[in-house]
Amino acid sequence: xxxxxxxxxxxxxxxxxxxxxxxxxxxxxxxxxxxxxxxxxxxxxxxxxxxxxxxxxxxxxxxxxxxxxxxxxxxxxxxxxxxxxxxxxxxxxxxxxxxxxxxxxxxxxxxxxxxxxxxxxxxxxxxxxxxxxx
Ligand code: HEC
Numbered sequence: 044x045x046x047x048x049x050x051x052x053x054x055x056x057x058x059x060x061x062x063x064x065x066x067x068x069x070x071x072x073x074x075x076x077x078x079x080x081x082x083x084x085x086x087x088x089x090x091x092x093x094x095x096x097x098x099x100x101x102x103x104x105x106x107x108x109x110x111x112x113x114x115x116x117x118x119x120x121x122x123x124x125x126x127x128x129x130x131x132x133x134x135x136x137x138x139x140x141x142x143x144x145x146x147x148x149x150x151x152x153x154x155x156x157x158x159x160x161x162x163x164x165x166x167x168x169x170x171x172x173x174x175x176x177x
Contacts, residue, residue, distance in 0.1 A: 089130070089171045097172030100165050104158070112176060119150045121173045130174040138170045139163055 101107055109117035128134040141149075143166055145157030158166065 089175065093168055094172050094175050097168035097170070100169045101172065104161060104165075104169070105156070106169065109155070117153060118155055122176050125174050125176040128174055130171070134174060135167055135170050138173075139166045142166045142170065 101110075110119070110121055112121045114120050115123070124138075128138065142155070143158050143161065143163060145155045147154035
């Protein structure tokens, strides 16, 4: 008799374990997956306010004495610069460094003056404005 009792308990325990296992499986498979949509703006996207600021900074600094939007003077026309470089985060960074350091060789032998005292954040806005000119 004792054996049967043990056996029934065992079977019952197994059954219980089994059914609770089955339950967890059901729970897992019916669990809702919520998709979180990220609304981070695309890399090259710049707000209209930033572009306006960039435009004003070009006039405040010495940039317009060597550059015009659509004609080459000493430096290349900004529209030509925009044609050469797509408006991407990498190009914003690259051209910001170039404006700060100055240099020549990309558009000819005439060098651009260095701008070490202009804050990089300001230079970046100017570059963003330049690359928006299409
Ligand atoms: C003294 C004249 C001069 C001034 C001032 C000047 N630039 Fe330039 N800029 C140049 C020349 C020349 C080049 C072409 C350099 C080259 O061929 O590498 C150039 C090139 C550039 C380019 C393209 C760089 C490249 O590697 O393709 C950008 C962007 C630019 N200038 C932005 C500016 C901004 C912004 C300012 C003001 C903060 C400024 N420049 C002031 C003469 C000038």
